[in-house]
Amino acid sequence: MRLSFILQAVAKSGRQLLVNCESQATGHRVMRIRERTQDKLEFLHKDPWLDQEVLYKETRKIKTLEKQKIREIHLSRLT
Numbered sequence: 001m002r003l004s005f006i007l008q009a010v011a012k013s014g015r016q017l018l019v020n021c022e023s024q025a026t027g028h029r030v031m032r033i034r035e036r037t038q039d040k041l042e043f044l045h046k047d048p049w050l051d052q053e054v055l056y057k058e059t060r061k062i063k064t065l066e067k068q069k070i071r072e073i074h075l076s077r078l079t
């Protein structure tokens with residue numbers, strides 16, 4: 001029984017999250033992918049509304065992704 005819990009934990013740790021990040025200056029939003037075990041995202045990115053580099057912070061989780069489905073998401077953006 002203990003082994004099944006360990007195997008479940010290992011399987012879940014390989015997952016990634018699709019998260020919504022918001023500009024702290026204007027409220028502009030972008031979506032990013034991060035590892036499930038990683039801390040919340042904070043990064044500098046160019047805000048198109050101000051045309052300057054501003055701080056973006058993660059606001060909410062949108063979806064849990066399997067490793068195989070990530071490639072499908074990237075390919076769907078190209079079409």
